Amino acid sequence: MNEPAELTRIDQLSRKASFSSFAYKEDPIHWRILDLLYFDTITDMTDSARRGLANSLHFLVVRDMYDAIKMQRIAPSGISLLYEYDVLKKLHRSVVKITEASQSDAESQRQSVSMVGKWIETQSQALISLRTNVDLAIYRSK
Structure with a gap:
């Protein structure tokens, strides 16, 4: 009986996945996320x-954001995962923030887009709340 291989790198994880989960996608933005x-x-x-x-x-x-990616205004390094905490209400949420790559130091503040989860009581559940909002955004009419 074959022993399961130990995963030591993130690219091995993707190789073990099914085709329906972008298993062989060589996209640096996907890898960053x-x-x-x-x-x-x-x-x-x-x-x-x-x-x-x-x-x-x-x-x-x-x-x-296809046009922004094509024009290289969005880079993998501009994608971040944040957790926010409301001190007064004692609630948590997760945020994926995408910030445009700066073309020069002379530019003013860079634009950013965020996908935000709902406020919830348990921080460990904040990412699950974000997933609910992401799934809803996929199926909304464009």
């Missing part, structure tokens, strides 16, 4: 749910 979600230590999402969220986020970015 997958890397952020897979190595997040706060959430208690399963690995398959993290891959699903990464694929959904990538789909939204490519669908809604």
